[in-house]
Amino acid sequence: MLNYAVQRLIQAIVAIFGVLTIVFVVMHLSGDPTLLLVPQDASAEMIAELRHQLGFDRPIHIQYLDYLYGLTQLDFGISVVQRVPALDIVASRLPYTIQLAAGALVVAIGIGIPAGIVMATMRGSAIERILTAIVVTGQSVPTFLSAILLIFIFGVTLRWLPTSGAGELSAMILPSIALGALSMSTFARMTRIAIIDELGKDYVRAGRARGLSLGQVVFRHVLRNASIPVITIAALEIGNLLAGAVIIETVFAWPGIGQLAIQSIQSRDFLVVQVIVLLISFVYVLTSVLADLVYVVVDPRIRLVR
Amino acid sequence: MSVIASAHAVRQRLRRVPLSVIVVSILLSVIILLAIFAPFFAPADPNNQTLLARLKPPGFSYRGITYWLGTDDLGRDLISRTLYGARISLGVAVLSVVVSTLVGVSLGMLAGWFRGWTETIIMRLVDIMMSIPAILLAVLTVAVLGPGFLKLVLVLGLTRWPRYTRVAYAQTLQVSNLPFIKASELAGAGAVRILFHHVLPNIAGPILIVATAEFGLMILMESGLSFLGLGIQPPSASWGSIMSVGRQYLERAWWIVAVPGVCLFLLVFSVNVLGDWLRDQLDPRSRSR
Amino acid sequence: MTENQQNVLELRDVAVHFGGRGGLLGSSGVVVKAVNGVDLDIRKAETVALVGESGCGKSTLSNTIVGLQAPVSGSVKISGEEVVGADRRKLNDIRRKVQMIFQDPALSLDPRSTIGATIGEPLIVRGIVRGKALKERVGELLTQVGLRPEHADRYPHQFSGGQRQRVVIARALALEPDLLICDEPVSALDVSVRAQILNLLVALQQRMGVSYLFVSHDLSVVRHICDRVVVMYLGRFVEIADRDTFFADPKHPYTRALMSAVPEADPVVQRGKQRFILQGELPSPANIPSGCAFHTRCPLATEICSKVRPELTPRPDGARVACHHA
Amino acid sequence: QTKDTLTIDLPNDAATLDPHLQWNTDSYTVYRNIFDNLLTRDTSGKIVPQIATEWTYDNDTTITFKIRDDVTFQDGTKLTAEDVAFSIGRIIDPALKSPQLSQFDQIATAEAVDATTVKVTTKSAYPALLAQLVKLSIVPKAYVEKVGDQEFNLNPMGSGPYKLVEWQKGIATNLEAYDDYWRGQPPFEKVVFRAVPDVSTRIADLKTGKADLVRDVPPDQASTIESDSNTKLLSGETERVGYLYINAEAGPTKDLRVRQAIAYAIDKQGLVDALLEGYGKAVDIVGAEPIFGYTEEVEGYPYDPAKAAELVKEAGAEGATVEFLTSPSYPRALVEAIQQMVNEVGLNVTISSSDQATFLKRRQGDAENAGGMAFGAWSCACQDADGIIFPLFRSGSIWAKYKNEKYDALVDEARTILDEEKRKELYKQAYEILREDVPGLGLYQVYALYGAAKNLQWEPSANEAMFVMDMSWQQ
Amino acid sequence: MDPRPLLSVEDLTIEIDGANVVDGISFTVAPGKVMALVGESGCGKSLTSYAMLGLLPPAARRSGGNIRLDGRDLTALSEREFRKARGKDISIIFQEPSASLDPLTTVGAQIAAAYRTHHKVSRTEAYAKARQMLADVGIPDPDRRLHQYPFELSGGMCQRIMISIALICSPRVLVADEPTTALDVTIQAQILDLMKKLVADRGTAIVIITHDMGVVADIADDVAVMYAGRIAEVAPVEALFEKPRHPYTALLLASVPKLSDAPKADLATIEGRVPTPNEFGAGCRFADRCPLATEKCRAEQPPLFDCGGGHRSACWHIDRMAEIREIAA
């Protein structure tokens, strides 16, 4: 157990550090924000002056060390664009992101897993075909299109739901569906595969041999066994939902991390991007630890050794 | 007798292929053929603009040219653009899947075979890459590398490889404990030979499955980048970029999204059905004997 | 058994352990002592059977002999050459003289290679023959194991289990080894096919003078094929004897239990047999009982057994047994 | 049925609310409703008093402003000349690292002479001073000094018609009427600026009544707004000009004939009619009607593809590759249309679209790497030719990939004299040179398009400002 | 044979892809008796056992014959009724004991659940019953074992658990599909002894499927030898071993090394291989490999001839068996 904790900690530090470094380097290779900040009629000297003031004229390794030093002081820096601590900016968006990710997860899991179960147990039926079509639709419509279609149908035409924003609870529904659709497909496919795998195992036949119906075997035994691969993708999907929502958040004007991330990248607001990336890789590590713990709960064979 | 028997076996196997798989394979072949031979099938130059014929519905005729599926916002023929767009969408998807497979599988096999430090470094790198959301990484890399078809392929390939590495790694671990691999080692075969002659062919199945799933995703990723203005360079078009233009005209000109949208659906649908079928085929339990 | 015959295999105090040695991030720390200090010589054209329960270390020992597994201590010599600590090049040289046949023919062949490619692999990678000569050699080997040269283009799944095991044997023979390690070569096969493979192994030995280390738990097979029997329990040898001595007068209580547990294919004999059924199961090799490892299940066990480990000691009839009470 | 809240959808939220930091459209759209400026422009574009009541030039470099004495900040304190001088001094202080510094760096000092008088001195004669001061917001000295720069950005306070209630960064800015506003009661109780990046969503918001006013409607979408019974389209001719930059210092376009060929190749009217759906007006110079220095006397290039092709041939540039830089911020369709037009006369134009930062880096970098062409839509929000053609074409400026000493001299002079007639003449000459050399090509005057609720009354202005004070519900 | 067999399989035929993989097999089992079904891999033994439980895989279909348990035709039951019979009237255990248990549930819960499937009792009662059952199958310290997971138990232990599950509702027939193949010989001996004891104590009829002639010799009362989906020979165990009446059986027995053999002498073998279902001809399926085969064998399928004493054989040449013994020797 202790061994596990130590290992996970080292892994987490390595991963987060690696992510930071990669993003830092790539970001700085892509230019700095000075040009975007100055008015269009600024002169070359003015730009150079501002760049100097902001410290972007220093060699990249110096900037990097400087940044790392800041981190050791728990100082995440101040956004050059917004002149506000980068951490505050990200923190203010976090609740929205969590809301949306949770909504999407509800859609993805709430629809995806039952659909996968049905598809696995009713192979060859009409219901399976209908579900397959739904699942494939989720996988083949670009989110920028599905989002605007949802807005037009449920917002503009039917007027059932708000078209944008993050105020009321009802505003969450459309973005959750749009964002959850792709994950829903992933869950449905993985669940289907996991269950089909399990259905081929001997204990299923053994269960039926002692008088259980297929449905009973599925609910008593198969689901639990099939949950392990599904937990694995669930952990991966949560990370994806946080920042994978770039386009959805843009279209729905949902003020989450995804939208912030893309805007910060576009405006080269380095420090904000770094905080976001830090946050996401942290969540990633956290969810995979969580997944490990869930494995242990679900599967007595698994011990926290690795 | 053996000839007869094998012919019989082939017929038997074909008989077992479900109708849906056959239909879908034909569909896929048609899409691929249309894409490859786009210049033959396209009724018009996909980049030829006629500003006076913009946003016209299917069947519209102007100066003796009939636009069977309508025109886009610059008065270009939508069939032709969709056909040529297929080349780009498929091209990006196929090539980026190839790139990520090459990178991912090689690394995965190395990690699984050599273990130790190689394994630690590669698998930690995988962790790192997986914890940066692909779309952000892609946007960042496009910003550095600049846009363009090949760069796009590179960007998508280089952001997606960890998925393959994971699968290849796990599979290699499994396969490398099998007696036939040990037998090869005893025969004196080196790591390279074993990995390419014995491990790779035997882990190809699961990798193929990942690749089919990724294939559709790559097309979506490309269209996402197109939406953000970082995809394929105009005037070339991918299905994604046609749709991202068309979404502004949902009310005025629904056909702009509908035509590539339907194509994309059919493509992803076909690939998925094939992938699932393939998966079932590779599953030893579903094979008789 | 003439005196001046050279030993094809010499094992001296070989021990193989798993796990435990990991450093900072090492695994659980449990050490599995799979093989614990064994000595064995195999002479030319001799068949030695290694019997014992599942998990007692038979496969581990086999793997160690061919160099697939490094021992923690001891020496393994094939035809006088040391395997332990040999570099890759040397090991490859030594491996020409020792090959292995695995238990499951279905897993021993690469399903994606033709059997011709599989059999030819050792010849190709060592650059022994190429092109047409290779084809001929493969054909020859196939004929030798009772298959036809034209089978070379087929894939494993086109063969039955027995045929596959013949292919495996052909591959092992390609380098004309002095010693063949057969790790349960027939236990996955059907009864009638088993006989074919046993006949083949016997014929090959007579023709080529190859020695076998024959791992099995089927005593009737062992009795049929081997010259000498070694019984292994939890990583140690507990009895070594010539076949006739062994079957006529098994001495170690474990050996006797084993013999009475193997059902005879004859209802009259089988039902008339005096049964000596062991209670309990094989202890875990990660946690080997003190003293004589068998004392937990032994009907003869006394106090000394749990304290002092008996050494292999020679008996008048030539057998060597590790037991305080035999 | 009039509501007391006005909701405005902008593409982005304000980056900062400290008016001295950012000069991007979305930020100033918001904060200019919180602050008053020293000067402002009326709907016709004329510079008129706001906080300053009158001003006199003491000499070419000194100007004295008279300040209103009836203005209070939103905390009730009086706005004095002290505050005005502080505001000017603050923005030119390098310690603030204001990106706007370059707009005001001609100012040497600003001092309060008495409670209602401020004296500003410039480094040299600077005719654009007043136009620049239109962009200067007056901040309360005492408050800023008390809370500090960072806090002031988060909780700004000014003398404008609206005060900040809540700033949900990146989401929305909520304002509330300042009842004691010196120009009278503001028209709406509350104003909300929301950030809605996607134009289709903004339009959907408008149609469903979630927003009352939306900005940046593309001409293509005008008809869907007009056809909806709840919404209407507001359009305003602006000082913004759509132009094509042509690299005169590198690549095939270094050859004058090629640049001229490009000028002949483009059917401006066609672009305006088809892609802008008429919301725009073709121009012959790089400048639109509302600017000072605009002239109709410079002749434009007619659409003449045959002539263009001939010029290309003459220059031996057939099939020469011209890189057309662009970014997602510019209208893609327009870029593609221009590409085809230029291709048709024998050049080979390839589009390179990258994100805005990269685009700027290349466009503003050295000529070799700055592409052959780029589209731009320029407004200096100062309604003066100086704010356009000086930064764009004066050699040495980051945008200019062109050098003509005669031209440089003309624009240099024009920015240092105050005589309006003389300046007009200088700009006319400058435009003649630009016409001849074609380092850039004016395409059209941009019309700003807004979607509005049917009962919203507002007249968009040429400088694209959105003063809520000028809006009201229709009775 | 016993006048009132408990289980009788009559003319059972199972079809896969249009081929009769199991083709008209019949045998009966009396209460308290052990019937062994032997034959090479792939000859249809497992399919037969699945058919007895009504659990054929989707690809397979029972195309003829029926299975009677105490006179009741199981094949006529609806799926619902069959479900009631499974575990209560007829039970099965499989080759891989650990794979047949749900890895994520404690063995106690699994045994108790098996009881509660057919009896309306409280959880505690079911556990008590489970505990009793564990003690019956000779598991030491049953209270602790109840709360362990399958992975914590050895293969032999798991097989005992499987037997507990199979027997907890006191079925009258137990089908055991290669119950000891995956186990060590010492453990195999324990399990076989346990099964013998159960037969003696409870009078359960057992159908044991195996390809190990030693196991047959040890436990069976009667033996049915299957070849390529058909029954080749049925006989009481001693009779079969002593005097096989089918060439296949004779050769099979001869291929097992015996005490009497000289060491390293050639063993008898059967040339060729078992035909696959799509290679089945019209005649005797063993004809291609049979040293006695004649034209008639290839053309006509032999019926099961009664040779007296419960011994029946499907061979046209029962009278020439001496020749075979010659060959085998």
Ligand SMILES: Nc1ncnc2c1ncn2[C@@H]1O[C@H](COP(=O)(O)OP(=O)(O)OP(=O)(O)O)[C@@H](O)[C@H]1O
């Ligand atoms: N790679 C390994 N890591 C850890 N433990 C191992 C490893 N390989 C084998 N063991 C353990 O070593 C012991 C001996 O295993 P081995 O495979 O040699 O037994 P065996 O006698 O061949 O058994 P079987 O008859 O089942 O083949 C077993 O307890 C096994 O679990």
Ligand SMILES: Nc1ncnc2c1ncn2[C@@H]1O[C@H](COP(=O)(O)OP(=O)(O)OP(=O)(O)O)[C@@H](O)[C@H]1O
């Ligand atoms: N699910 C299935 N789909 C297709 N064919 C099957 C299936 N199950 C069994 N078969 C075929 O039916 C035949 C009989 O199979 P069965 O499993 O009954 O053999 P068996 O006698 O039990 O063999 P073993 O001793 O190897 O267990 C074989 O040829 C097998 O290939």
Ligand SMILES: [Mg+2]
């Ligand atoms: Mg082994």
Ligand SMILES: [Mg+2]
């Ligand atoms: Mg079977």
